[in-house]
Amino acid sequence: MFDSRVEIIPANGIAAMVSRHLPTSTTLTITCLPAHGIERTMAAALELADLGYAVVPHLAARAVADKGQLRNLLADCATAGITEVFTISGDAPRAAGPYASSTPLMADIAELSAGSMKMGVAGYPEGHPATHGVQLLDELLAKQELASRVVTQMCFSAEAINNYAGLLRREGVRLPVWAGVAGAVPRTKLLALAGKIGVGTSLRFLSTKGSFARHMLGGERYQPDALIDGLAPTHIAGLHLYSFNSLAALPAALGPATAHAG
Structure with a gap:
């Protein structure tokens, strides 16, 4: 059974929704989208931390105005007991x-926190449309001395995730790899929101798989069970579950691992 984390979008009322559906033993990661800004991410993170959840706010580099703002963000994290962030460039x-x-x-996070803040970084099993694969690998190698884990972009192929984790090991990336997996999300919501959070490539990959695609996306709700069963425990350290705020179905989809603080 994999440890797991649940990614949420800081929509209005998200704290109440989370508290209705997920136990406080759940570790939550909170997106930082251009439409919301880093302020909404941090507001949700602080509110959920106050409710007793372990939270990992996403800090999008392009959303941070200056080092002073970053210092204040880290001070807020320290006050709330937040010990980890997820660092991305951002889509702005x-x-x-x-x-x-x-x-x-x-x-700068490492400097301002005196090395105490853990940092997750993104990985791309199916590549990134704006960056060459060799450059992505070089960036991971450069970041790993400061990072604590690699979280993959959402992917619908266990084989692709396993192969990617194996590639990272062969190339010298020692960080634990967490597989980015869609939760039991309504099909229409998955298709409508995927492009907004940058998973269009993965959906195009899925659409080429014929009957597999029809099986995985043909019903009312995507089900990740078969993909999770195909992940290799020797390669994958845990699950990063993209919930799209469809929280009610998560325990049914993943069982006890959803409530495990990874």
Whole structure:
């Protein structure tokens, strides 16, 4: 059984929704989307931390205005007992300040927290449309001294995730790999929201798989069980569950692992 975390979007009323459906033993990661901004991410993180959840806010480099704002964000995390963040470049077309990518952001987080803040980083089993695969690998190798884990982009192929984790090991990336998996999400919501959070590539991959695609997306709700069963415990350290805020079905989809704080 894999440890798991649940990714949520900081929509209005998300704290009440989470508390209705998930026990406080659940570890939550909170997205930072351009439409919401880093302020909403942190507001949700602080509210959920106050309710007793372990939370991992996403810090999008391009959303951080300057080092002073970053210092304040980390101070808020420290006050709330938040010990880990997830660092990404972000999807904003322009950087709000000096951080165009997650690499300098991570360096400043390490400096300002005196090395105490854990940092997750993104991995791409199916590549990234804007960055060459060799560059992605080089960036991971450069980041791993500051990072605590790799969380993969949402993927619908256990084989692709396992192969990616194996590749990272062969190339010298020692970080634990957490598989990014869609939860038991309504099909229409998955298709409508996927592009907004950057998983269009993975859905296009799925659409090429013929009968497999019809099986996985043909019903009213996507079910991740078969994909999870195909993940290799020797390669994968845990599950990062993309919930799209469809929280009620998570325990049915994953069983006790959903409530395990990873």
